[in-house]
Amino acid sequence: MPKLILMDHDGAIDDLLSQLLVLTMPDTELIGITVTPADCYIEPALESTYKLLQLMGKESVPLGRGDYYGINAFPNEWxxxxxxxNALxxxxxxxxxxDPYTYLSAPDLIIDRLSSATETVTILMTGPCSNLVLALEEVPELKDKIKEIVWMAGAFRVHGNVQTFQHDGTAEWNVFWDPISSQKLVSYELPLTLIPLDVTNHVPVTRKFLSTLATQIDYKLSNLTGQLWALTLDTIPSYHYTYFMWDILATSYLALPEKFTTEIVKANVSTRPPNAGQTYLDDNGYTVKIATDVNPAHFYEYILTHFKR
Known part of the structure; x- marks a missing residue:
């Protein structure tokens, strides 16, 4: 039986790259995609999501529209x-x-997909967790249908990537967007694996990687992913941030869990300033698994090989 995957992303470049990666994974079945209006405007992000499904001949994968807007908005330019x-x-x-307004709401699609699944489902989240928490609050018994949650989120032993007013910089953006839902998800103590900045900081988008990918331009997916990654060079100005393979690394965990170093910890999430969204180790907190290391060379090789198919 293929592994059932339900994906929730928030429409950014690395989210869409992650969607492409899932669609090319053998022995997996993508049973639905929900989009959170966090690092995107929802209408063009749903269009991008659908276009990638078209490109891969997977238009039958149902989409869900996120209508919940978090507490701390991403910058508009991102x-x-x-x-x-959509203009590539x-x-x-x-x-x-x-029409993006014809889609089911994201929580409703999650409820439908989990309810109808004949096997337990792996949930991949490359944006905030709000849609999943809303669904589980409405139908708590669906927790039993979840095999694992893989979430690109958090920063534990490294600095965060939030730089904004009234914040001390300890948080990672996917958690910061909705700290309250993030704290709820951690408190459920579901089989939750976090791919935090502690490990994503090891895999920046480098010009060397882009140059190697460009040598594969005759392959459709290498061509498209090269164009997408090239757009990241000014998405976040290099003097302010470095663009890392945040979501792609989290997605690769589905295929390469044995290549990651992980640790079971007790953790919690702060819900108020000045450290809203901070994920921190806490002996009195909740049990989660966090990734702490990965072999960058092996990861880059996996991505280059996978998009050469």
Missing amino acids: RARPEII PMLINLPKSP
Whole structure:
């Protein structure tokens, strides 16, 4: 039986790259995608999501529209990237996407997909966790249908990547967007594996990687992913941030768990300033698994090989 995957992403470049990676994984079945309006504007992000499904011949995968807006908004200039993505040469002339307002709400799609699944489901989250928490609050018994949650989130023994007013910089953005839902999810003590900045900091998007990927331009996915990653060079100015393979690394965990070093810890989430969204180790907290290390060379090779298919 293939591994059932339910994905929730928030429409940024690395989220869409992660969607492509899932769609190319053998022995997996993507049973639904929900989109959170966090690092995106929801309408163009749903269009991007659908276009990638079209490109891969997977239009039958149902989409869910996130209508919940978190507590701490991502910067507007980051959220606009799907507008550019939809105009890329490989995507702009694809058949028109459905009206984004016809999709089920994201929590409703999660409830439907978990309820109807004949096997337990692995949930991949590359954005905030709000849609999943909303669904589980409405139907708590669906927790039993979850095999594992893999979430790109948190920063434990390294500095966060939130730099904004009234914040001390300890948080990671996916948690900071909705600290309250994040704290709830951790408190459920589900089989939750966090891929935090502690490990994603090991895999930046480098010009060397992009140069190697460009040598594979005759392969459709290498061509498209190269265009997408090239857009990251000014998404976050290099003097302020470095763009890492946050979501792609978390997604690769589905295929390469044995290549990661992980640790079972007790942890918690702060829900108020000045450290809202901070994930921290806490002897009185909740049990979660966190990734602490990965072999960067092996990871880069996996990605290059996978998008050469």
